[in-house]
Amino acid sequence: VNPVAAPTTVVIETVLVVEPEVLIRSSIAEYLRQCGYRVLEAANCDEALILLQKQDLQIDVLLSGVSMPGSMTGFDLAKRARELRPGLDVILAGTVERAAEAASDLCDENPLLTKPYDPQIVVDRIKQLLAARARRSEQD
Amino acid sequence: MINVTPIPQTAPETVKVLIAENEVLVRFMLADVLRNAGFQVFEATHAEEAIAILKTMQVDVVVADLQMGAVKDGLVVVNFVREHCPGTPMLLTYVLAPPVDRCSFDAFFIKPYRPEEIVAWIKRHSTAIASGTKDVLP
Numbered sequence: 001v002n003p004v005a006a007p008t009t010v011v012i013e014t015v016l017v018v019e020p021e022v023l024i025r026s027s028i029a030e031y032l033r034q035c036g037y038r039v040l041e042a043a044n045c046d047e048a049l050i051l052l053q054k055q056d057l058q059i060d061v062l063l064s065g066v067s068m069p070g071s072m073t074g075f076d077l078a079k080r081a082r083e084l085r086p087g088l089d090v091i092l093a094g095t096v097e098r099a100a101e102a103a104s105d106l107c108d109e110n111p112l113l114t115k116p117y118d119p120q121i122v123v124d125r126i127k128q129l130l131a132a133r134a135r136r137s138e139q140d
Numbered sequence: 141m142i143n144v145t146p147i148p149q150t151a152p153e154t155v156k157v158l159i160a161e162n163e164v165l166v167r168f169m170l171a172d173v174l175r176n177a178g179f180q181v182f183e184a185t186h187a188e189e190a191i192a193i194l195k196t197m198q199v200d201v202v203v204a205d206l207q208m209g210a211v212k213d214g215l216v217v218v219n220f221v222r223e224h225c226p227g228t229p230m231l232l233t234y235v236l237a238p239p240v241d242r243c244s245f246d247a248f249f250i251k252p253y254r255p256e257e258i259v260a261w262i263k264r265h266s267t268a269i270a271s272g273t274k275d276v277l278p
Contacts, residue, residue, distance in 0.1 A: 022189035023196060026182055033175075040168060043185040047164040054165070 013130055014038040014057075018048040018064035018077065028063075031119040037126070045072040052084050059085065060133075061126050066094030066112070089129040093117055155262060155269060156180045156199040160190035160217050161233070162208035166251075170203070173255035179262065187213035191220050199228065200269050201262055205251075206234035218244050229269060231258060 015037050019025035022043070029039045040059065042048040045068050051057060062081050066074035078090045093113040113125065157179045161167035164185075171181045182199065184190035186208045193199070202221050206214035214232060221230050222244070232238065232245040233253060247261050262269065 022184060022192050026193065029183075030180075041171075041183045042164060043189070047185070050164050051168065 012036065012038050013060040013126070014040065015061045015063055015126060016040045016042060016048060016051060016059045018042045018045065018062070018068070018074070020044055020065070020069050028119055028122065032123065032126075035123050044069055045074075045077045046070065048077055049080060049084075052081050059088065061089045061091060061129060063091045063093070063122060063126075065115070066092050087133075089126075089133065091122065091125050091129070093122075153270070154178070154180045155201065155266065156182065156197070157201045157203060157262065158182045158184065158190060158193055158199040160184040160187060160202070160204040160208065160214065162186055162205065166205075170255045170258065173259060174262075177259045177263075179259075187216040187220075190217045194220060194225060198225070201229045201231065203231040203233065203258060206232050206240070212240075215240065215244070229262075229265065231261065 015032055017025055017029050017032070017039055019028065019041075020043055025041055025043065029041050032039045038058075040051055040057070042051060045064075048062070048064065052059065052062075062078065064074040064077055068074055068077065072080075074092045074094065078092060081088055081090065091113055093115050095115055113121065155178075157174055159167055159171055159174075159181060161170065161183075162185050167183055167185070171183055174181045182193050182197075184193055187204075190202070190204065194202075202217065202225075204214040204217040206212050208214060214234075218230055218232070218240075221228050229246045230244070231247045231249065232240070233249045233251055235251045237250060238245070238248045249257060
């Protein structure tokens with residue numbers, strides 16, 4: 001009897017990239033897509049919040065710059081995002097100077113990615129966060 | 141200083157579509173459907189971003205909303221494409237019937253349109269798009 005392989009469900013994690021510079025946004029978004037992630041793009045915090053408020057939209061990780069155009073910073077966006085989606089993984093990217101402003105409880109670990117960043121470092125960070133989330137789920 | 145990582149290039153046969161649309165949910169839904177159809181999609185939130193992308197890479201199709209914000213800056217994209225990317229199909233979207241000269245676009249979609257209509261248009265013209273012979277488009 002030939003064993004029939006059980007159907008496998010492929011889970012594609014979704015990353016919301018918030019970045020005002022279009023060429024940076026496009027390049028990191030494409031890099032993440034080629035690494036297998038589904039990527040949503042937002043040019044500013046307002047666009048990001050519209051997507052985050054759409055609760056039927058799966059978003060696993062928020063990747064945002066710290067300095068953003070408009071009244072909200074990346075920190076503000078991260079706090080609002082966590083209110084809307086508790087447990088959301090957040091990666092912020094900014095200059096070294098802004099690291100001091102990072103709230104220690106904002107991100108799970110290594111609260112700030114220093115700009116300019118290597119896209120592979122972003123992927124590594126995403127993998128770490130999602131692995132930690134998976135471990136937490138198993139413990140629960 | 142900000143490092144800009146070169147946008148990764150995919151296989152040459154992948155049709156590259158640039159979307160210029162300021163409404164994030166409209167842009168997201170169109171981009172999602174186009175990507176699921178196998179196209180490589182680049183997103184711009186206004187004309188300036190669209191032109192920045194067009195200056196850095198060659199795309200096969202441009203889909204632009206005629207009015208992004210207060211002015212009809214979709215026409216800025218149209219003019220740039222006509223001048224600098226001749227032969228690139230230009231698809232326009234707008235809430236009303238086309239208020240611009242028919243020769244300035246290759247197809248027009250009145251909002252709200254179904255993203256699948258745009259996928260179907262691109263697939264219908266894929267041969268002409270791949271060969272760069274837009275002039276044969278009906």
